[in-house]
Amino acid sequence: QKEVEQDPGPLSVPEGAIVSLNCTYSNSAFQYFMWYRQYSRKGPELLMYTYSSGNKEDGRFTAQVDKSSKYISLFIRDSQPSDSATYLCAMSTQTTGGGNKLTFGTGTQLKVEL
Amino acid sequence: EAQVTQNPRYLITVTGKKLTVTCSQNMNHEYMSWYRQDPGLGLRQIYYSMNVEVTDKGDVPEGYKVSRKEKRNFPLILESPSPNQTSLYFCASSLWGKETQYFGPGTRLLVL
Numbered sequence: 108q109k110e111v112e113q114d115p116g117p118l119s120v121p122e123g124a125i126v127s128l129n130c131t132y133s134n135s136a137f138q139y140f141m142w143y144r145q146y147s148r149k150g151p152e153l154l155m156y157t158y159s160s161g162n163k164e165d166g167r168f169t170a171q172v173d174k175s176s177k178y179i180s181l182f183i184r185d186s187q188p189s190d191s192a193t194y195l196c197a198m199s200t201q202t203t204g205g206g207n208k209l210t211f212g213t214g215t216q217l218k219v220e221l
Numbered sequence: 222e223a224q225v226t227q228n229p230r231y232l233i234t235v236t237g238k239k240l241t242v243t244c245s246q247n248m249n250h251e252y253m254s255w256y257r258q259d260p261g262l263g264l265r266q267i268y269y270s271m272n273v274e275v276t277d278k279g280d281v282p283e284g285y286k287v288s289r290k291e292k293r294n295f296p297l298i299l300e301s302p303s304p305n306q307t308s309l310y311f312c313a314s315s316l317w318g319k320e321t322q323y324f325g326p327g328t329r330l331l332v333l
Contacts, residue, residue: 115261139320150225150311150324151264195264199320207252207320208279213263 113212
């Protein structure tokens with residue numbers, strides 16, 4: 108079983124829809140939770156990150172963490188064609204050397220259609 | 222502009238021919254890392270470095286080498302590439318102790 112599970116999609120929605128992207132995880136040691144966005148032929152870029160259970164909002168994006176259920180979500184309101192990308196969830200644990208190790212989901216491919 | 226750069230962006234080579242992919246960052250980050258991205262497997266860490274002359278294996282280190290002689294550079298070396306190393310490679314960096322990593326644009330490698 109993978110430490111982080113993410114539905115690969117593809118997910119296709121009409122412009123203006125609310126999008127829900129989800130990941131589940133099995134490692135209770137994960138401390139920080141991130142969402143990266145990756146456009147085609149580009150490197151991942153950090154979208155949001157959270158530490159505690161609850162919601163964090165940034166413009167049209169809301170990240171939600173439920174540590175008791177080991178479940179995280181990213182909501183996109185009023186989705187735009189420019190949101191079409193692959194969304195990767197990532198979670199971090201602290202290494203013995205004091206650094207942070209990221210474990211990624213496989214990514215969900217999202218297409219927002221006009 | 223703060224960034225992570227990788228070269229080359231695209232590379233086609235043959236089995237056994239040694240190659241190096243360079244990575245450089247201008248943000249004075251201590252932590253640097255290499256990942257490979259494959260369909261259905263996501264991003265997997267190859268090697269990471271916590272500072273100059275300090276490197277360690279990630280989840281899939283076999284067939285790769287790295288070095289960290291300068292803080293800004295973290296090259297990935299494939300001594301004898303094989304077709305199963307055909308992949309999309311990303312370099313990333315972050316400040317020490319910070320969770321958020323900044324990624325380079327990627328290097329697409331094809332080993333024939």
